[in-house]
Amino acid sequence: MGDSRFTQQELPACKPILTPRWVISTFMFVSLVFIPIGVASLFASRDVVEIIDRYETDCIPQDFKNDKVKYIQTPGEKTCNRTLTVPKHMKHPIYVYYQLDNFYQNHRRYVKSRSDKQLRNPNSENDASACKPEDMANGMPIVPCGLIAWSLFNDTYSFSRTNQILTVNKKGISWKSDRDHKFGKNVYPKNFQSGKLIGGANLSSSIPLSEQEDLIVWMRTAALPTFRKLYGKIEVDLQEGEVINVTVENNYNTYSFNGKKKLVLSTTSWLGGKNDFLGTAYLTVGGLCFLLAMAFTIVYLIKPRRLGDPSYLSWNQNPGGH
Amino acid sequence: MVGGRRKKQLFSRIYAFSSGKASSDVEYSLIGGTDFSRRVFCNDPEIFETGYPNYENNYVRTTKYTLVTFFPKALFEQFRRVGNVYFLICSFLAFTPLAPYSPLSTFLPFVLVIGVTMGKEMVEDWRRKKQDIEVNNRNVKVHHGDGSFGNTKWMNLRVGDVVKVEKDEFFPADLILLSSCYEETICYVETTNLDGENNLKLKQALEATSNLNEDSKFRNFKAIIKCEDPNANLYSFVGSLEVEEQMYPLTAQQLLLRGSKLKNTDYVYGVVIFAGHDTKVIQNSTAPPSKRSKIEKRTDKIIYLLFSVLVFMSFTGSVFFGIATREDLENGRMTRWYLRPDDTSIYYDPKRAPIAAVLHFLTALMLYSYLIPVSLYVYMEIVKVLQSLFINRDLHMYYEEADKPAIARTSNLNEELGQVDTILSDKTGTLTCNSMEFIKCSVAGTSYGRSVTEVERALAGRKRSSLAQMVTEEWGFVEDSPKPEPSVKGFNFADERIMMGNWVNEPHLDVIQKFFQLLAICHTVIPDVDEETGTVSYEAESPDEAALVVASRELGFEFYERTQTSISFLELDPMSGRKFKRLYNLLNILEFSSSRKRMSVIVRNEEGKLILLCKGADSIMFERLATDGREFEEQTKEHINEYADAGLRTLVVAYRELDDQEYSEFSDEYAKAKNSVSADREVVVEAVADKIEKDLILLGATAVEDKLQNGVPECIDKLAQAGIKIWVLTGDKMETAINTGHACSLLRKGMNQIIISSETPEFKALNKAGDEFNVCEASRSSILNQIIEGNVLLEESSERSEALALIIDGKSLTYALEDDVKDLFLELAVGCASVICCRSSPKQKALVTRLLKVKTGMTTLAIGDGANDIGMLQEADIGVGISGFEGMQAVMSSDIAIAQFRFLERLLLVHGHWCYRRISSMVTSLLVHSVFRFFLLFRFLDQGVNLQFYYQNLKMFGTENHFSITKFFIK
Secondary structure, eight states, X not given: OOOOTTTTTOSOOOOOOOOHHHHHHHHHHHHHHHHHHHHHXXXXXXXXXXXXXXXXXXXXXXXXXXXXXXXXXXXXXXXXXXXXXXXXXXXXXXXXXXXXXXXXXXXXXXXXXXXXXXXXXXXXXXXOGGGTTSSEETTEEOBSOXXXXXXXXXXXXXXXXXXXXXXXXXXXXXXXXXXXXXXOTTOOOBSTTOSSSOOSOOOOTTSOGGGOHHHHHHHSOOSSSSEEEEEEEEOSOBOTTOEEEEEEEOOOOOTTTTOOEEEEEEOOBTTBSSOOHHHHHHHHHHHHXXXXXXXXXXXXXXXXXXXXXXXXXXXXXXXXXX | OOSOOOOOOOHHHXXXXXXXXXXXXXXXXXXXXXXXXEEEEETOTHHHHTTOSOOOOSOOOOOSOOTTTHHHHHHHHHTTSHHHHHHHHHHHHTTSTTOSSOHHHHHHHHHHHHHHHHHHHHHHHHHHHHHHHHHHTOEEEEEOSSSOEEEEEGXXXXXXXXXXXXTTOBOSSEEEEEEESSTTOEEEEEOHHHHOOOSEEEEEOOGGGTTOOSGGGGTTOOEEEEXXXXXXXXXXXXXXXXXTTEEEEEOGGGXXXXXXXXXSOSEEEEEEEEXXXXXXXXXXXXXXXXXXXXXXXXXXXXXXXXXXXXXHHHHHHHHHHHHHHHTTEETTEESSGGGOTTSOOGGGOGGGHHHHHHHHHHHHHHHGGGGSOHHHHHHHHHHHHHHHHHHHHOGGGOBTTTTBOOEESOGGGTXXXXXXXXXXXXXXXXXEEEEEEEEEEEETTEEEOOOOOHHHHHHHHHHHHHHHHHHOOOOOXXXXXXXXXXXXXXXXXXXXXXXXXXXXXXXXXXXXXXXXXXXXXXXXXXXXXXXXXXXXXXXXXXXXXXXHHHHHHHTTEEEEXXXXXXXXXXXXXXXXXXXXXXXXXXXXXXXXOTTTOEEEEEEEOTTSOEEEEEEEOHHHHGGGBOGGGOTTHHHHHHHHHHHHHTTEEEXXXXXXXXXXXXXXXXXXHHHHHHHOOSTTHHHHHHHHHHHHSOSBEEEEEEEEEEEEOTTHHHHHHHHHHTTOEEEEEOSSOHHHHHHHHHHTTSSOTTOEXXXXXXXXXXXXXXXXXXXXXXXXXXXXXXXXXXXXXXXXXXXXXXXXXXXXXXXXXXXXXHHHTSHHHHHHHHHHXXXXXXXXXXXXXXXXHHHHHHHHHHHHOXXXXXXEOSGGGHHHHHHSSEEEEEOSSSOSHHHHTOSEEESSTTHHHHIIIIIIHHHHHHHHHHHHHHHHHHHHHHHHHHHHTTTTTSOOOOSOGGGGGOHHHHHHHHHHHHO
């Protein structure tokens, strides 16, 4: 017979008994911790300055308002000027995002339509079977293949303020691990956008994939149909009230599926971008705990009862039985 | 061949009331017809080579599976769980392009789940297999054809073989008794394993085969037995034996059943007629019902709910998917161009959107399978197996004396132990140890015996514990209170006034002498003298009778020999210290029966005087006393009441001297009555006996303790404090049951007792007078009235908050369990704090259990040790077998086996409680886990329109689960 303390279930164990004092102080403790955190993160989030400019409708000339799709599918220059006013002082780095709505990068067909091997290794360029129908062009494998790469976002933005051009730094906008490990340094685009249908942006066939950062960003598919992707960084501060001119090259077709396009400029705080949710969540939970602690305290003070009182057991309510 | 033929004894004389009766001829005309087609060629091994008749051999298999059928059958069992079918379908679909993730990620965990459960099945079946091997390889002596017997294995026995079974061996198959070591070709059989009765049964062979009493005589024995086909009826048998062209009828009187044991008989010869699975005991065994705990059932319901949520979600999702897909092409223009709807496969084809939607539905079913935790069942199994290990290993439930730990035979029900509402307990062998101890006696109006009874101890203990309970709320263990074990089994008597021959100094010396002489003479015990040591042991039909004989031996009246006509004992003369022999000529034994409630012997002593010695229940004995024999009546009655309160079984002892003429009249009449062949023979015999058993002179009373197992009263007390009700279902007499009830604190002073009985005087009158139908009707209405009265009483007492106890006997129970009455009965029974059902048959036990289980919906636990409890054990939600000393039948059909009743306390209050808490918290948190993960997934699928395989495949059988499981069985 094994008679270790384990088999006899005699190992030391801690089993807190939920006495009123314990419960109330636990709730109190949680609320005391959570409420300051919530306040701090709300403040951090409020500190972030964001400029959002929806431009996809405004950038269609009046003549084409009724058939935006035709406009966007017609070849030619489609520049569009936007002016943004800085509402508050913006500290650098200022992140430039584009935001798409109603774009299902998470569609099962779309998300699978890529070949990670091909992206990584120049010798596996024929490994494009998952990429149908964007796998081959004229009998040659497309590098990078698949619907994701094919539909690469191709609007461009250039910024200037009072005749001074604001340079956008497009280096380092993708994940380092992606650049180093997922996209090969010696893999060059081949036969890209040479099929019958042109999807999105073209890629320079002389730059290796690991340096095509727009592609790398795009290939990291978004989980939700509304998403932002990093376009670049502006490395100077912007002053309050400054007017910024943006020249948009409006190439990308979101009109077919009624998608919105937005340009977003945003600073960051220690918590990241603008996001009130975290702070609100902390405040809610902390507040609830506080309320509960108060309620229990009141109950405890007004109507206390002995713990583990067996007279409350169901069979003790009826003394006729055992 | 060992020993000679036993001393010839005329046992038919002892068993006046139970010799075999001839069956009617009608039954025998059936032989050879349908259902009666069996023909057995005895002692004819060659017949098997000719291939006829081809009956089953004696190999018995109780396993669920064989090597060949294991895989198909076990797999089938697995897929009876709906959850598993779902996962099987998912696994197959996972190999199609429909799958949202790689096929292995569903298939592997699924195979693991199935594999683990099947592995468990295999281990459990292997245990059964080992037991089978042990039984099948037992040895038995079988006739080899030339008059010699040799050992063979049980499984090699074939129908028609002649076997020789020796004392205390089990019968290997159903046999027809041919002859025994006794000249009357009788033998004694213990059938505890079959019906739970622990008295010995008498079997007798036919005259025709009685000469076959030596090995060599079987050389030329040939016979043909024609009989009924195998069936499950234990108490009837119809057949005929054809030997030397003569036909003889066979009855159950000649049938020795597998599972019973030869007792008090050196050897018997028998021929195998039913072997292996044809034997009655195996025909009787029903497949154990598979029991599932309430948690499991509820989990199933939750899974069904989740499954319908899953189907609903998938359905809505695919409807939206279908709509979205159809809109991908609008008038030939692509809307979501980045999906290339113009050049697509069937899964996303806008032109065939409905098909795409259907396919999407299948995919969604697979993808959302997070909602149904595939691993839940396997985790439950694993946790339960570990929990049953804890139960098996618990030292507090280990019975050292018999080296028996607790065994959780099915791990399914661990947590159910924590939910028990009512315990249905057997009495003999469960609450009591089935050993009787002579503990007190009242002779000539003086009470002797200073030993403390269990009840007195319990009473004393309760006083102490009610104080102690206020101080500590802890559950403690029953301490085996230190008490000197009686050195002699059945004897726990201590009183220096009459022990060691001191009785000669007592005032009523002659009465004391007669008292113990009577105890030494008036019984049907068979002595067994060990020739080497000279000690005498006794084999008795019932343990209380043995206890009385043992008591007389210990006090100096050593019964040592019984012949057909005499009883001899050694009486110690306290003056000289020498033993001298007394010999009584045995004339008649008027046997005990439940209606007579007494037994008498008529003997002629050495001086030639005729004496009738009688012992019996107080209720009938006092009315039979002579007017001049009532000298000690008052004191004796007082003592008997005291004894009964102390939970003892009492017998009144009296005698009478007969004159020769009276005896010879009686003797003639008695012989005539015994030899009459009519239906009411027993009644006539009883009436004759009744005439002579009167005008008795009272000697005193004996008190025998039906010994409770250790710690039973304390355990029952604890369980009662936990709000668990205890019902005792026993086959014993009402008086005994009430005694035990007092002893184990089920019945307490101040409890109102409702006794529902069919033994009321009105009943007896009816029984004597009426035809059967009237009696039936009358008793039914009377029982109904008693139950209604009881209910009224119940209402009254609940207002006054008094505890009630219900005591009902078997006959009343028959009526109480009828459809129109049973609800009323149940209402009454549930309202009572204690319920005792006496004289209940195994079937009634099962019926009561079922009634309680089905009507109240409460969890019931049945506990018992004998084969007569099997029905009850299988019917209850949990069956607990006592793996004491006697047969293993109850254990074999139980869910959990413990060695002692008192371990129930720890089993229920500790293990049951812990198991329930742990399992339920595991199930809930696993379910919450999977539901949360599902919502996470669903959120990112954006209302189900689109699917992604973004989720890491292996998370399906996620690592976090593996961690979470460990915490549930440790803390």
